[in-house]
Amino acid sequence: MLTTINITVCYILVLIANISILPRISLVCTCINIISMFLCHYITDNSMCSQLLVIFGFTSVATTIFGFVANKLFREQQMELDDYANTIDQVLNVFNMRKNELLALLKLAKAQDTTAVYDKELMAQLDKKTLHNIIKVANQIEHMQACQRKDMHERFPMLTPTELDVCRLVEQGLAINDIAKVLGKSASNVSTVRGNIRKKLGLAQDADLRRALLDYKNV
Template sequence: MNINRKEMLASLTDTLEQYQTGGASEMIKKRRQDVLRVTMSLSVIDIVFNIVGKTTFPSFCWLNIGMLVLLGIVYGAYLLDRLSLISSISIIFCIILTDLSVELLVISFDGYEKTTLFLLMDAIIFTGMMCMTIVTYTPLLTIVCFLTGLVTSSVSLYYNSNTEIDNFYLFLVCLEFFITYLSIKVKINTVHILKEYGEVRSSENTVLDFFQMDRSQLLGYIKLAQKCNLSADETDQLLNSFGQHAKVNIAGNISMLIKQKEADLERIQKCLPELTPSELEITRLILQGKKLKDICEILGKKAGNVTSQRTNIRAKLGLNPDDNLFEALQKRME
């Protein structure tokens, strides 16, 4: 079967590229879209509550309005295909991180009595955003969230030292560090899995293209090929499963195999005329270096039957128990 290596490599590359932009990445795209919608919805709800006076700091009203406008512009650009999905998520996350950081730092510098509460709330929000970045397979964004939260919270704690919050904050930092590590590992493993699965799909497509079949036809062929003692109709059906080019190649290869087998048996029979046809077949496989298990599988016989015939061959050759059958047959064939 002569297949141009360059053409096969190009085919595999094209198939892999098509796959990587196909089914698996569609799943990732859907998850990213879900995260974008959830993030936008929660942000808008929070901003609206703050604007209507639910927040403790009315001075943040204009900051929240500006944030709402920016989020609307980014999301609108995404809907109009002016921004990619991953760019939209990254920009929206950066806007939210900036808003949280500014609010927390202003509260800390003003010495607000409930700074500790805001610090805990922001730390939880930072952690939640980091978890979302795992779902979107964006470890770089996870690192940005981690570093922004770490710096902002550390500055806030410096101006508002509290023993109880210090201990809890250390736990949050460890948790966020673990989430960052997990995000990176998930990304690496996902890329590895996509690459391996892409290679499998590429190989599958190459096989299907060669046999000119779809998957169901190939499975039907395999099921039929596993049967022994096929009828004439089943044999014809098996051959018709292949494309014309493949059928010609297979027929030629089988023909050559049969001729080679007959020639080997004829040569062995001349050197060992005392052997039966069944013993000649086993002798041919022994001379090929086949072991007992291989011979049983090739001939479809049980180990006891093959062992018995090997014993008969040894007896006809006049071998002692310690003599090597393979070496003795080679000498007789010389």
């Protein structure tokens, strides 16, 4: 009876350690519990007690393994949340803006119709300094893309503006679905454009388009 109580108490300590996300402590408790059960099994000849020891031993090990897996998943999720929070903080620092301004900007940027009148309440949440920073970054991005288009046109004068845009994004390593989102087109349309580019460049259908574009760039 005393042995059963001692083993039960040890298992409860293992369970508490796992629930508390304390993997090292739970491992120590499990080891102590297993050693205690081996000693009890060695000292006691009672078959019923031996069966009980096996059940408690298996349960303790299973609980500890579950605790380690749960702890790993918890830490991975926590790291993802920390990375997400750090990314948000970096964006806020770059644009020198508040969180409510960032949310307003994202809602405005999500608008599908670029000719539509934007929500005045959302616009009012962006102060003058924030708007200045956004416009400055947008102008720099537009200038960079214009230079990329010019470079692409000089290398591939036979391509259309849409094909040049697709080439530019392929060079950046974007997948078909990502290119479709950037250009506001369907994935099938982008795939067709990629096929036209391959034909004009004399590439096989299974050739790596990005590698071919980079090779043209380095020539």
